[in-house]
Amino acid sequence: AKHQDKHLLSVCSVESFHCFNYIFKHSLIDAGQGQVVMTDSSSNAYFLSGSGWSKLGTVPLSHVTVGPAGIWGVDSFDKIYKFVRGDFVSVDGLLQQVDAGGNEQIVGVNSADNIFCLKSSITLAYPQPGPVAWTPFDGLLTYFSCGPNGCWGVNSADNIYVTNVNPSTCSKTSWTQVPGAAKMAEVGTDGSVFVVNSNGDVFQRTGITSSLPQGRDWVQIPFCLPVKHVSYDLGHLWVVMEIGLILDCQQ
Numbered sequence: 001a002k003h004q005d006k007h008l009l010s011v012c013s014v015e016s017f018h019c020f021n022y023i024f025k026h027s028l029i030d031a032g033q034g035q036v037v038m039t040d041s042s043s044n045a046y047f048l049s050g051s052g053w054s055k056l057g058t059v060p061l062s063h064v065t066v067g068p069a070g071i072w073g074v075d076s077f078d079k080i081y082k083f084v085r086g087d088f089v090s091v092d093g094l095l096q097q098v099d100a101g102g103n104e105q106i107v108g109v110n111s112a113d114n115i116f117c118l119k120s121s122i123t124l125a126y127p128q129p130g131p132v133a134w135t136p137f138d139g140l141l142t143y144f145s146c147g148p149n150g151c152w153g154v155n156s157a158d159n160i161y162v163t164n165v166n167p168s169t170c171s172k173t174s175w176t177q178v179p180g181a182a183k184m185a186e187v188g189t190d191g192s193v194f195v196v197n198s199n200g201d202v203f204q205r206t207g208i209t210s211s212l213p214q215g216r217d218w219v220q221i222p223f224c225l226p227v228k229h230v231s232y233d234l235g236h237l238w239v240v241m242e243i244g245l246i247l248d249c250q251q
Contacts, residue, residue, distance in 0.1 A: 017221070017237060017249035017250065017251055018249065018250050019239075019247045019248065019249040019250075020247070020248045021245045021246060021247050021248070022053070022245070022246040022248070023244070023245065023246075024038070024040050024041075024053075024244060024245075024246050025040060025041045025244035027039060027040050027041070027229075027240050027244065027246055028062075028063055028064070028229050028240065029229060029231050029238045029240055029246060030064060030065040030066055030067075030099075030100075030101075030186075030231045031066070031188070031231045031232065031233035031234075031236065031238050032065070032066045032067035032068070032100065032101050032188075032189045032231075032233050033066065033067060033068060033189055033233070034233065034234055035047065035048070035066045035071075035233075036048035036066070036231075036233070036236075036238060037056060037064045037065070037066045037071060038053070038064065038246070039061050039062060039063060039064050039073070041244075042060075043060035043061055043062055043075070043076060044060070044061075045057055045059070045061045045064045045073060045088075047066075047071075056071070056083070057083060057086070057087045057088045058087055058088075059073070059075065059081055059087065059088040060075055060076070061073040061074065061075050061081065061088070062074060062075055062076045062096075063096070063097055063098065065098050065099050065100040065101070066100055067099070067100030067101040067102065067189060068100065068101075068102070068103060068104045068189070069100045069102070069104045069105065069106050069120070069123040069124065070082060070083060070084075070100060070123070070124075071083035071100070072091075072098050072100050072106055073088060073098065074095050074096060074097065074098055074108070077094075078094040078095055078096050078110065078111060079094065080092070080093050080094070080095055080098065080108075082123075082126050082127070084126070084127055089126075089127050091126060091127075091132055092131055092132040092134075093116070093132060093134050094110055094111075095108035095109060095110050095116065096108075096109065096110060096111050097109050097142075097143055097144070099144060099145045099146055099187075100123075101145055101146050101147050101186075101187055101188070101189055102146030102147065102148075102151065102165060102167060103120070103146075103148060103167040104120035104123055104124060104167050105117055105118060105119055105120050105123060105146065105165060105167040105170060106118040106123050107144050107145075107146050107151060107165065108144060109141050109142060109143065109144050109153075112140075113140035113141055113142055113155065113156060114136060114140065115136065115137035115138075115139060115140070115141050115144055115153070116134040116135065116136055116137065117134065117135045117137060117165060117170035117172075118132065118134055118135070118170070119135065119167065119168055119169060119170045120167040120168050121168065135170035137172055138175075139153075139155075139161070139175055140155055140156070141153035141154060141155050141161070142154055142155060142156050142183075143183070143184045143185060145185055145186050145187045146165060146187055147187030147188060147189060147190070147191045147192075147193070148189070148190070148191045149191040149208055149209065149210050149213045150162050150163060150164050150165075150187070150191075150208075150213035150214075151163050151164070151165050151172075151187070152178075152185040152186075152187050152193055152195075153185060154182050154183060154184060154185050154195070158181040158182055158183055158197070158198060159177060159181070160177065160178040160179075160180050160181070160182050160185060160195065161175045161176065161177055161178065162175070162176050162178055162213055162214045163175050163176065164213060176213075176214050178205075178214050178215070179218075180195070180197075180203070180218055181197055181198070182195035182196060182197050182203075183196055183197060183198050184196050184229060184230075186229075186230055186231050186232065188231070188232035188233050189233055190232075190233075190234075191208055192204065192205075192208075192232050193205040193208060193215065194221075194230045194231075194232055194237065195218075196227050196228070196229065196230055199226065200223075200225070200226025200227045200228065200242055201220060201223075201226075201227070202220065202221045202223060202227050202230055202239070203218040203219060203220050203221065204218070204219050204221060205217070205218060206218075206219055221237070223239065223241070223247075225241050225242065225243060225245075226241065226242040227239055227240065227241055227242065228240045228241060228242045235250055235251045236248055236249065236250050236251075237249040237250075237251070
């Protein structure tokens, strides 16, 4: 069944963005390569088809992500899945958050804040015979997201870090701490970086280039209500409000 419920939300419109809203409760959303996926409070996964949401697979998932490595997700028991031939198939390992926005690698964090990467040769070939070997990273993060100019993460103290990851080897550069505080950081497939802080405020990082992956400044994007989660792709900022509304804000 498709979920429609698309309306203009004038009360929460923001400068430079034109927002529409979808009615869902306690959702997480991810956008990449022209696709948008999400999960609701009942662990159903959906993808955006036209102006409505269609069910994605049959496996209950708490978090789902889409990007160059395909569609991946995790369930409430931290089991990992990849979307293959119409449904989600199990992948070795345990993670509570995954991200497919990098250059065909998958990254994520587990319940102990340990950080892992799965190299592109495995992500693209899966499912395949044999074990799946995740590469551990140094450090501890609660949320981790990758894009073309680097990977951004936050830790339990809301500190923000950026690094570069080689997709074919899962080797990384040292961590660079970025001024500011956030509970989540999302990197778009074009390299745009957005964060949400503990107050539910949204900021975009400016001045990001391949030679300056940490960027230069934060610019706040004002919303009238606290924000829980954001994702960005192809000029659309997808915003999940704490009250459960999803905003599709187009620049």
